[in-house]
Amino acid sequence: MHANELIESIERQMAAGELEWRQVREDIHEAHKNATTEAERVLLLSIHKAVMDAVERSEGAIIPGGMDDFRKVREHDYRLLLVSEGxxxxxxxxxxxxxxxxxxxxxxxxxxxxxxxxxxxxxxxxxxxxxxxxxxxxxxxxxxxxxx
Structure with missing residues (x-):
C-alpha cells in the first residue's frame, strides 16, 4: 500500500463512520517501509499524526484507563518511523x-x-x-x- 491508497482507505472508513485505527497504524508502517521518497514518508508521518490525534479525541476509541498506554505506543510508533527513515x-x-x-x-x-x-x-x-x-x-x- 502506498500513501495515496492509504488516504483513500481512511477516507472510505471515515465516510462509513468507522476508522479502524489499529489497521491504519499497521498500514502506515507498511507504506512507510515501501516509500521511495522523502515527500511520501513526510506525508505518512502527517497521516500518522492526524489519525492518532483523531483517536485521542474520540471518546470510546481507547479503552477506559488506556490513554497513557496509547500515548506511549503513539510515541513509539513515531520514533520508529523516524529511526527507520534515518x-x-x-x-x-x-x-x-x-x-x-x-x-x-x-x-x-x-x-x-x-x-x-x-x-x-x-x-x-x-x-x-x-x-x-x-x-x-x-x-x-x-x-x-x-x-x-
Missing amino acids: MIGRANGLMDPVVMRRITDREVTAGRMSPDDELRTLALQYTSSAPPKRDLMARVKSWFGSGS
Missing part, C-alpha cells in the same frame, strides 16, 4: 546522526516534534562539537526494548 541506505546498521538531525529539524519545523524531544536532543548532541555523553544507538535501542 536508517535508509545504512547497510552497516549504524544511524548517521547528521541524517537524524536533518530529520528532526524537519519534524520540529513541521510541528510534529517538540524542539526538546529526546530524539532531537540526541541528534543535536551527536552533531555538536562536544563529545556525546552516551552511545546514540544504545539510547535509541532502549526506546524499543532492545538495548541498554
